Amino acid sequence: MIAAYMDSTNLKPEATRDDIINLCSEAARLQMAAVCINPYRLNTAVEVLHDTSVNKCTVIGFPLGADRLATKYSESRSSLLLGADELDMVINVGALKDGDFHIISQEIKALSQLKEEFPFLLKIIVETALLSEEELITVTKIISDSRADFIKTSTGFSVRGASLNDISLISQYKSNELKIKASGGIRTLESALAFIEAGVDRIGSSNAGTIVEEYRSRGGLLRR
DSSP states (O other): GGGGGEEEEETTTOOOOOHHHHHHHHHHHHTOOEEEEEEHHHHHHHHHHSSOOOOOEEESSTTTTTOOHHHHHHHHHHHHTOOOEEEEEEOOHHHHTOOOOOOOOOOHHHHHGGTOOOEEEEEEEEOOGGHHHHHHHHHHHHTTTOOOSSEOOOSSSSSSSOOOHHHHHHHHHSSSSOOOEEEESOOOHHHHHHHHTOSSSSSEETTTTHHHHHHHHHTOOOOO
16 A cells, blocks of 8 residues: 555645644655654644554754754754654765765764664655765665665755666665665655555655555555
């Protein structure tokens, strides 16, 4: 069922409490994997989803990734204490461009250490639109060698979102254990199905409800 792949997302700065309540209620009704929201809205999500199977996901260092490690760590721990089940962290893209790969490794390692205190999924946002193929291969290998659970393509706030070419390249160089979350610009059922067919394990979309409803209305099309 396609709902199990969907992270229903609202990261708009102007999103209201009512918007988040509606997002969470819809995700619970349709039995989606998670909602993805800004840290400020975690309390609302926890309140609405407390008795459901929908995970509460929030973003770290969003959308630029250029925060100091101490800031990302503090934001992560605070979010987990509030009840987050999943963290989507934006890497320091500038550090990657500089060739300072140890910065990327340190960020992931620091957040992964929180797994000793909290049960959660860690997704690493690499912002594929800003990377060369060589850079994407390098960061995919770094994440594969870490304790992160997912590599995530995009914030949805850059020049483009996910592409099937991104997924193909990541799939060639990732470990077997590392999962893929495609996000950014996935607004139709056909697009979502294409990404699932390409091998992704999660899809982040601000149009998740419409996608799931259309899938259901067609009687289910998922082959994978």
